[in-house]
Amino acid sequence: MHNVAVYTNRDYTFHFLIFILVILFFLFKKL
Numbered sequence: 001m002h003n004v005a006v007y008t009n010r011d012y013t014f015h016f017l018i019f020i021l022v023i024l025f026f027l028f029k030k031l
Helices: 002-030
Strands: none
């Protein structure tokens, strides 16, 4: 169970970073 929780947390962080990159990309595209 512990390993699954750590893996899920890492996966969530990875998706969060991609989400931020996408937002930055659209912001720079507007400029």
